[in-house]
Amino acid sequence: MNNASIGVFDSGVGGISILKALQNKMPNEQFVYLADSYNAPYGPKDRASIIELCINNTEWLLSKGAKLIVVACNTATTNAIESLRNQYSCPFIGIEPAIKPAALSTKSGVVGVLATEGTLSSSLFYNTASMHTQNTQVIEKIGKELVPLIEKGITSGLEIEKLLRQYIDPMLDAQIDTLVLGCTHYTFLIPTLKKILPNSIQIIDGRDAVARQTQFILNKYNLSASTEQQKSTAYFTTGKTKELKKFIPENESIEKVSITP
Numbered sequence: 001m002n003n004a005s006i007g008v009f010d011s012g013v014g015g016i017s018i019l020k021a022l023q024n025k026m027p028n029e030q031f032v033y034l035a036d037s038y039n040a041p042y043g044p045k046d047r048a049s050i051i052e053l054c055i056n057n058t059e060w061l062l063s064k065g066a067k068l069i070v071v072a073c074n075t076a077t078t079n080a081i082e083s084l085r086n087q088y089s090c091p092f093i094g095i096e097p098a099i100k101p102a103a104l105s106t107k108s109g110v111v112g113v114l115a116t117e118g119t120l121s122s123s124l125f126y127n128t129a130s131m132h133t134q135n136t137q138v139i140e141k142i143g144k145e146l147v148p149l150i151e152k153g154i155t156s157g158l159e160i161e162k163l164l165r166q167y168i169d170p171m172l173d174a175q176i177d178t179l180v181l182g183c184t185h186y187t188f189l190i191p192t193l194k195k196i197l198p199n200s201i202q203i204i205d206g207r208d209a210v211a212r213q214t215q216f217i218l219n220k221y222n223l224s225a226s227t228e229q230q231k232s233t234a235y236f237t238t239g240k241t242k243e244l245k246k247f248i249p250e251n252e253s254i255e256k257v258s259i260t261p
C-alpha cells in the first residue's frame with residue numbers, strides 16, 4: 001500500500017497548482033492526477049451534482065489503486081468532502097479558502113475572498129468564515145467566467161485583467177490588505193494579480209497547507225512511500241488533452257478518459 005499512488009482530482013487544470021506543491025513536499029510519492037475538465041466548471045453547479053461528480057472521480061482514482069485522495073478543488077471540498085468521507089474509508093485531504101490565516105494576519109481588518117459560487121454558497125465555507133472572522137470584515141466575490149478562460153490556458157491579457165479588476169476594485173475600495181484565492185484555478189492568475197494589485201496586498205492560497213497536511217496524514221497512517229521509489233505522475237483528463245498539456249511539464253503525457261459511472 002505504501003508505494004501506491006496519491007490520487008489528486010480537480011474540476012480541471014486548477015489542481016495542478018496543488019499537485020506541484022505535493023510533488024515538491026513529497027518527492028518520493030507517485031501521483032495520479034485527474035482533471036475532470038469535461039465537466040468544468042463545477043462552480044455554478046448545485047451541491048448534489050458536485051457530490052455525484054466527486055464520487056465518480058473518487059471511484060475512478062480508487063480503481064487506479066489510490067491510497068489517499070487529495071480533493072484539489074475548493075468547490076468540490078466545500079460541497080462534497082463530508083459525503084466522500086462518510087462513503088469511503090480512504091483518507092481525503094481537501095482545500096478550503098484560507099480564511100483563518102487571512103483573518104489572523106490582516107492589519108486593516110478587511111480581507112477579500114475570490115472564489116466560485118459553489119464555494120461561497122456552501123455551508124462549510126459559511127461555518128469556517130463565521131468561526132474565524134468575528135473581528136474581520138470579509139468581502140466575497142464570485143470569480144465569474146475566470147475558470148473557463150483558465151481551462152483554455154488563458155491566464156493573462158486584457159480579458160482576464162478586466163474581469164479581475166471588476167472583482168478586485170470593490171475589495172480595494174473596502175481597504176482589504178489580504179486577498180484569499182479560494183479556487184485552485186486562480187493560483188495561475190497570481191502574476192496578473194500582482195500586476196494589478198498594490199504591492200501592499202498579501203495574496204494567500206492554501207497550496208502549502210494542503211501539502212503539509214497530506215504529509216502529516218501519510219505519516220500518521222504509516223502510508224508514506226519508501227525512499228527507493230522512483231517518483232512519477234500519471235496525468236488523465238476527461239476533457240481536451242491539449243488544454244491540460246499547457247499546465248504540465250513538456251515531457252509528460254496525458255491520457256483522455258471517460259469516467260461516467
Ligand code: DGL
Nearest residue numbers: 014041042043074075184
Ligand atoms: N478549481 C476549482 C476550485 O478550487 C474550480 C472550480 C470550478 O470548476 O468552477 O474551486
